[in-house]
Amino acid sequence: MTTRAPLAIDALPSRWPTVAGAVVVLTTITSVLLIAFAWPSVRSSVHDVPIAVAGPATAVDRIRTALEQRAPGAFDITEVADTPTAEQLIRDRKVYGAIDVGSGTPQVIIASAAGTAVAQTLQTMATGFRQNSNAAPSVVVRDLAALPAGDARGAGLAAGALPLVMGGLLAAVLLTRLVRGTGRRVAGALAFAVTGGLAITGILQFWFGSLSGSHLANAGAVALSIAAIALTVLGLESLFGYAGIGIGAVIMMLIGNPLSGTATAPEMLPGRSGALGQLLPPGAGGQLLRSTAFFDGRGATSALTVLLTWATLGVVLCLIGSLRAHRAAAWNPGHAPVRALTLNAQ
Structure with missing residues (x-):
C-alpha cells in the first residue's frame, strides 16, 4: 500500500486574497512613483521668478504693468537704476535675468546657466516685445552666463x-x-x-x-x-x-x-x-x-x-x-x- 506524503505548505498556491493584496500594493507604489516624478513637471509653471528691470522709473512702471497683464504673478521684479546693477544681481544669483530699458536699445539679459527653462521664458518674452507694435522693433537678447558649447541645453x-x-x-x-x-x-x-x-x-x-x-x-x-x-x-x-x-x-x-x-x-x-x-x-x-x-x-x-x-x-x-x-x-x-x-x- 502506497501512502502519499502531504504537500508542503510552500508548495500550495497562494490564496486569492493574497494575490489581490499584492496587486493593490503594486498599484499603490506605481501611482506614488508617478505622482512623485511626474507631478512637478506636469504642474510646472512660471511664478514669482526673480528678475530685475533696469531703467527710468516711468519706463520700469510700464514694463511692470505689461508683465502683470501678460503673466500675472509670474515674476518677482526688482527695480534697479542701470545695467551694471542688473548684471551684478544676475552674477550674484539674486535674479535669473533682467529687462534693460535704460540704454538706447532695449535688451533682455538672461543667464542660461542659472536655468534653461527660465532663460527660454525670458527669450520668449523678448520675442513678444519685438512683435508688440508699441515696442521698439529691435530687442537684443544677451546671455550673461551661458552654458558650455558642448552642452548648450544643460x-x-x-x-x-x-x-x-x-x-x-x-x-x-x-x-x-x-x-x-x-x-x-x-x-x-x-x-x-x-x-x-x-x-x-x-x-x-x-x-x-x-x-x-x-x-x-x-x-x-x-x-x-x-x-x-x-x-x-x-x-x-x-x-x-x-x-x-x-x-x-x-x-x-x-x-x-x-x-x-x-x-x-x-x-x-x-x-x-x-x-x-x-x-x-x-x-x-x-x-x-x-x-x-x-x-x-x-x-x-x-x-x-x-x-x-x-x-x-x-x-x-x-x-x-x-x-x-x-x-x-x-x-x-x-x-x-x-x-x-x-x-x-x-
Whole structure:
C-alpha cells in the first residue's frame, strides 16, 4: 500500500486574497512613483521668478504693468537704476535675468546657466516685445552666463541629478551590508564622496562638456552632496535598521529628487514645493554645483548650509545609533559577544 506524503505548505498556491493584496500594493507604489516624478513637471509653471528691470522709473512702471497683464504673478521684479546693477544681481544669483530699458536699445539679459527653462521664458518674452507694435522693433537678447558649447541645453547637469542621489543611497546600502563599525562606515561614506565627486564631475566636465569653472570646486560640490545623502541614510539605518534606509530613500529619491528643480528652476515647481526641495540635499546640491560651475561660487551660501546641516545630522544619528548599540550590549550580556565584534571594529 502506497501512502502519499502531504504537500508542503510552500508548495500550495497562494490564496486569492493574497494575490489581490499584492496587486493593490503594486498599484499603490506605481501611482506614488508617478505622482512623485511626474507631478512637478506636469504642474510646472512660471511664478514669482526673480528678475530685475533696469531703467527710468516711468519706463520700469510700464514694463511692470505689461508683465502683470501678460503673466500675472509670474515674476518677482526688482527695480534697479542701470545695467551694471542688473548684471551684478544676475552674477550674484539674486535674479535669473533682467529687462534693460535704460540704454538706447532695449535688451533682455538672461543667464542660461542659472536655468534653461527660465532663460527660454525670458527669450520668449523678448520675442513678444519685438512683435508688440508699441515696442521698439529691435530687442537684443544677451546671455550673461551661458552654458558650455558642448552642452548648450544643460542636459548633462539635469540628467546627472538622479545618479548623484542614487550614488549616495547605494553607498549607504553597501556600507551597511559590507562594513562593520560606525566609524568605518562614516569614513567609507566620506571617502566615496571624494572619489565619486571627482569621477562624476570629471565625466560631466571633460567628457560631456556640461560644466565650466574649476574641476576641484565642482568636485567639492558633488562630494558634499553625496556625503549629505549617504551619511543621512547611514544615520537613519543605525537608528531604525533597514526601515531607516527606506525612510532615507523616500526623503532623497521620492521627495528630494523630483523637487530639486535641477532640470528647470525651483520657482517653476508647483506651489512652495520648489522651496521645500532646496532644503533637501538633491536640490541644494544642484544649486551649489551651478554656483561653482558658472558663477564663481556666488550664491552658494544657502546650499552649503543645507548640505553641511544634513551631513552633520547624519553623523550625529550614526553616533546616537552607536551609543544605543553600546548600551544594548551592556544590558543584554547574552548578546555581548556578538556586539563586541561590531564595537571592536569601530
